Amino acid sequence: MIEVESLYFKYPLSNDYVLKDINLKIGLGEVVGIMGGNGSGKTTLIKHFNGLLKPTKGTVKIFGKDTREESVAYFSKKVGLVFQNPGHQIFSDTVWNEIAFALKNFGFEEEIINKRVKWALEFFNLTQYKDTSPLLLSGGEKKRLCLASVLAWNPDFIILDEPTVGQDFLQKEKLIEIIKMLITQNKTVIVVSHDVEFIWLLQPRLILISNGVIVKDGDCKSVFKDNAILEKCGLTKPQLVELYEELYPLIEQMPVDIVEAHSMLLKLLRGSK
Amino acid sequence: METLAEIIKFINFSFSYSGSTTPILKNINLSIEEGDFVLLVGPSGCGKSTLLRCINGLIPHLYNGAYEGEVIVDGELVKNKNVNELATKVGFVFQNPENQIFMFSVEKDIVFGLENIGLERNEIDIRLKWVLHALGIEHLRYKPPYELSDGQKQRVAIAGVLAMKPKILILDEPTSLLDPRTALDFILLLGELNKKFGLTIIVVEHRIDLLTNVANKIIVLDKGEIVFKGLLKEIIKNKNLNLYGVGVPPVIALQNNLRDEDIIFDEVYLNVKDFAKEIKRRLI
Numbered sequence: 001m002i003e004v005e006s007l008y009f010k011y012p013l014s015n016d017y018v019l020k021d022i023n024l025k026i027g028l029g030e031v032v033g034i035m036g037g038n039g040s041g042k043t044t045l046i047k048h049f050n051g052l053l054k055p056t057k058g059t060v061k062i063f064g065k066d067t068r069e070e071s072v073a074y075f076s077k078k079v080g081l082v083f084q085n086p087g088h089q090i091f092s093d094t095v096w097n098e099i100a101f102a103l104k105n106f107g108f109e110e111e112i113i114n115k116r117v118k119w120a121l122e123f124f125n126l127t128q129y130k131d132t133s134p135l136l137l138s139g140g141e142k143k144r145l146c147l148a149s150v151l152a153w154n155p156d157f158i159i160l161d162e163p164t165v166g167q168d169f170l171q172k173e174k175l176i177e178i179i180k181m182l183i184t185q186n187k188t189v190i191v192v193s194h195d196v197e198f199i200w201l202l203q204p205r206l207i208l209i210s211n212g213v214i215v216k217d218g219d220c221k222s223v224f225k226d227n228a229i230l231e232k233c234g235l236t237k238p239q240l241v242e243l244y245e246e247l248y249p250l251i252e253q254m255p256v257d258i259v260e261a262h263s264m265l266l267k268l269l270r271g272s273k
Numbered sequence: 274m275e276t277l278a279e280i281i282k283f284i285n286f287s288f289s290y291s292g293s294t295t296p297i298l299k300n301i302n303l304s305i306e307e308g309d310f311v312l313l314v315g316p317s318g319c320g321k322s323t324l325l326r327c328i329n330g331l332i333p334h335l336y337n338g339a340y341e342g343e344v345i346v347d348g349e350l351v352k353n354k355n356v357n358e359l360a361t362k363v364g365f366v367f368q369n370p371e372n373q374i375f376m377f378s379v380e381k382d383i384v385f386g387l388e389n390i391g392l393e394r395n396e397i398d399i400r401l402k403w404v405l406h407a408l409g410i411e412h413l414r415y416k417p418p419y420e421l422s423d424g425q426k427q428r429v430a431i432a433g434v435l436a437m438k439p440k441i442l443i444l445d446e447p448t449s450l451l452d453p454r455t456a457l458d459f460i461l462l463l464g465e466l467n468k469k470f471g472l473t474i475i476v477v478e479h480r481i482d483l484l485t486n487v488a489n490k491i492i493v494l495d496k497g498e499i500v501f502k503g504l505l506k507e508i509i510k511n512k513n514l515n516l517y518g519v520g521v522p523p524v525i526a527l528q529n530n531l532r533d534e535d536i537i538f539d540e541v542y543l544n545v546k547d548f549a550k551e552i553k554r555r556l557i
C-alpha cells in the first residue's frame with residue numbers, strides 16, 4: 001500500500017512547489033495511470049513512491065513505513081521504478097549482468113538469479129543480446145532492458161515512467177499483457193504515460209495532474225468523458241472514444257478495443273441493410 | 274527524366290557496425306524527393322535510427338563499420354562530407370533528448386548552433402523568439418537543462434534544431450515525451466513547414482495516428498530491409514503491416530477489419546470524423 005498525505009514538494013534552490021497537497025492511496029492489485037502535461041509533476045510524484053525524493057511537507061508511507069525512515073534500497077525491493085530515460089539506469093557491461101545486478105544486490109541465490117534473468121531476457125526479446133554491451137542496443141531495446149531488470153526482482157509495486165517510448169506495436173501489446181498478468185498476481189502497476197491509445201487499452205484507474213495538483217482521479221472511461229479536465233491537462237482523446245462520441249447514440253457504449261468496436265460497427269452496418 | 278529533385282538517395286546500400294556479424298541495413302535502395310514528408314516505421318531494433326545516422330553522416334564518420342554502396346544527400350556523397358557541413362543542411366532530433374542538450378540554459382542551447390553558423394544577432398533573436406513560442410517554452414528560457422522535465426527537454430531539443438532552419442529535418446521519435454496536445458500541435462507545425470517552405474521531413478514514430486494527416490509517404494523497415502515504401506494512403510491499408518510491428522491507428526484497423534467482412538470503403542479515412550461521417554451516410 002502506498003499512502004500519500006498532504007504532500008508538498010519543491011526542489012532545492014527553487015521557490016515554487018512542484019507538488020501541492022497531494023492525497024492518494026494506492027493498494028495492491030491496482031493498475032493506475034498517471035497523465036498530465038509536460039512539467040506537471042508526474043515524474044516528481046512517482047519518485048516519492050520509493051523514497052528517492054522526500055516530501056518537503058506531508059508524508060508518504062509505503063506498507064505503513066514513512067519514506068523518511070528508511071533508505072531507498074529498502075523501499076526499492078518492494079517498489080520497482082523504471083525510469084523514462086534508460087541512460088539513468090544502465091550500468092553493467094553486458095545485458096545479462098545488467099539484469100542480474102539488482103538480483104545479486106538483493107541477495108538472491110545463484111540458481112534463482114539465473115532463472116529470473118533467463119525469463120526476463122526471453123520475455124523481452126533480448127536473449128540474443130545477453131552478452132552484448134547495453135550501450136549498443138537500440139533505443140527500444142534499452143528501454144526493454146530496464147523493464148526486464150526491474151521485473152526480474154519481482155517487486156510488489158511496479159512503476160513505469162513512459163514505458164511505451166521507443167516501443168513498437170507488438171512490444172506495446174506485450175506490455176499490456178504483462179501488466180495484466182502482474183495484476184492477477186496482486187501486484188500493482190503504476191504507469192505514467194502520454195500515450196492515450198495505450199492507456200485506453202489498459203483501462204486503468206486514471207489520475208490526472210495539472211500544475212502539481214491532482215485534478216481528477218477516477219476510472220478511465222469517466223475521465224475521458226470530462227472534456228474540461230482533458231483540455232486543462234493537455235490530453236487528447238483515444239480514437240475509439242472519439243468514434244463513440246461521433247456515433248452516439250448509434251453506439252451506446254465506449255468500445256475498449258478494436259474487437260469490440262468492430263462488432264459494434266458490424267451490427268450497425270449490417271442491421272441497416 | 275525526373276521532374277522532382279531527389280534530395281536523399283540510397284543506392285545498393287548496406288551497413289554493419291564494426292564488431293557485429295550481421296548487417297544492420299541490407300541492400301537499401303531509396304530515393305526521397307525534396308518536399309516529401311516521410312514516415313519511417315518498423316519494429317524496435319530493425320535499423321531505423323541506423324538509417325537516419327547514414328543521412329546525417331554520423332555513419333560512417335563517427336560510427337565505424339562495413340559501409341557498402343552510396344548515400345547521397347543534396348547531390349553529394351555523405352562519405353565525402355564532414356558531419357559539420359552536413360549539419361547545416363540536415364537538422365537532426367535524436368531519439369533521446371539528453372544526447373542533444375549541452376549548454377547551461379535553454380536559451381544558450383538554442384542560440385549555440387545559430388552563433389556557430391555566424392548569424393547576425395538580430396536574426397538570432399528573431400529565430401529564438403519563434404522557436405520558444407512555437408514549442409511553448411518561453412517560461413523555461415533561463416532554466417538549466419537539469420531542471421527540466423523529460424518532455425521539456427524534448428521540446429528544447431526540437432527548438433534548437435528548428436531554429437537552424439535546415440533544408441532537411443530528421444526526427445527520431447520526436448513526440449515520444451511530449452504531452453498529447455503538444456505532440457499534436459508540433460506535428461501540425463511540421464505539416465505547415467513542409468507545405469509552406471517545402472521542408473523535407475523524415476520522422477520515425479511509433480504513434481503513427483499522429484502523422485497520418487501530414488505525412489505523404491511511408492517506409493517500412495524490417496530486419497534492415499525495406500519491405501514497403503510508397504504513398505501513405507496506399508500502404509496504410511495493407512493488413513500485413515501488423516506483421517511488421519506497425520500499429521495502424523484504430524480508425525484504420527477498423528476499416529481494414531470491415532473490409533474483411535465485405536464492407537468496402539472507396540477511400541481510406543484517416544481520421545475519426547471522416548470515418549464516422551461515412552458510417553452515418555451509409556445508414557441513411
Ligand SMILES: Nc1ncnc2c1ncn2[C@@H]1O[C@H](COP(=O)(O)OP(=O)(O)OP(=O)(O)O)[C@@H](O)[C@H]1O
Pocket residue numbers: 136137138139140141166167290291293297315316317318319320321322323324336368
Ligand atoms: N553502435 C552500435 N554498435 C553495434 N550495434 C548497434 C549499434 N547501434 C545499434 N546497434 C544494433 O543495430 C540494430 C538496429 O538498431 P537501431 O538503433 O537502428 O534500431 P531502431 O530501429 O532505431 O530501434 P528502436 O525502435 O528500438 O529505436 C539493433 O539490433 C541494435 O542492437
Ligand SMILES: Nc1ncnc2c1ncn2[C@@H]1O[C@H](COP(=O)(O)OP(=O)(O)OP(=O)(O)O)[C@@H](O)[C@H]1O
Pocket residue numbers: 011014018036037038039040041042043044045419420421422423424425450452
Ligand atoms: N531537478 C530539478 N530541479 C528543479 N526543478 C525541476 C527539477 N526536475 C524537474 N523540475 C521541474 O519540476 C516540474 C515537474 O517536473 P516533472 O519532471 O515531475 O514533470 P513531468 O510531469 O514528469 O513532465 P514530463 O511529462 O515532461 O515528463 C517541471 O516544471 C520541471 O521544470
Ligand SMILES: [Mg+2]
Pocket residue numbers: 042043044084161422423424
Ligand atoms: Mg516525466
Ligand SMILES: [Mg+2]
Pocket residue numbers: 138139140321322323368445
Ligand atoms: Mg531507434
